Amino acid sequence: MATSPSPSRPQGARGPAVAFEGVRKAYGGTIAIDRVSAHILPGTFVAIVGSSGSGKSTLLKTVNRLIEPDSGKVCIDGLDVGTHEPHQLRRSIGYVFQNIGLFPHMTVAQNIGIGSRLATRRRLPAARVAELLDLVDLPRDFASRLPEQLSGGQKQRVGVARALAGEPGLMLMDEPFGALDPVTREALGEQYRALHDRLGLTTIMVTHDMAEALLFADRVWVMASGRIVADASPAQLIAGGCGAEAEALVAVPRLQAERITAMRDGV
């Protein structure tokens, strides 16, 4: 994605702090989130990892109120998200998810501008669409394309552009690059991390890929049975001592790296 500074956020801007305070969510007898308390400092990139069903997506969706906790609260810069009107709240938070769900009959420009259209009934100016396409490294003439004319990776880039259109300080990403081939996934992950730094965002990203979490995040939260069982930096996780669940997840990329090194060295 683009290397020039964004015109849309002031230089040196920092995304908000996010705090989960005793957040709990149950579905019948299933406890999806079990009284989670955790803090994210402004401008931090947090990856949430953990086995399937451990509560990652549920926790993420409590931030933009797609899911309401049974008890506890989520605060953004100290303000309880429960006190915001959900639609307004969501307009101030970027949200990117797997198979981004572009509207098939709308052009790329219309898809990127959908939030602005719903909020103000106005089209996003062509110059702003061009800026956003620059940011996610898509050619400007893609503005007139339909989603069916894009590759999977290009669609996800449009998804990131759409999420950035409202100039959010906070980005929520739920397996954003999960459906892509490993090379595209790696490139998009790296480029998104650079964008996070350049725009001064706070990012919370759910991923199944521990290597992705270790490479791109500042902090990694390991979830198990609705709890955060490890909250550590990538270096701390790699060093070990962060608990059995974290060890099991780190073992996978570590073993792969060791095998590849051994093959390269002809062992």
Ligand SMILES: Nc1ncnc2c1ncn2[C@@H]1O[C@H](COP(=O)(O)OP(=O)(O)OP(=O)(O)O)[C@@H](O)[C@H]1O
């Ligand atoms: N709408 C729902 N109704 C009932 N149970 C639900 C609902 N949504 C989630 N759950 C349950 O809550 C738990 C946590 O689900 P969640 O989707 O947050 O897990 P996850 O860690 O994101 O999983 P995955 O990695 O498979 O996407 C699971 O046991 C799931 O079955």
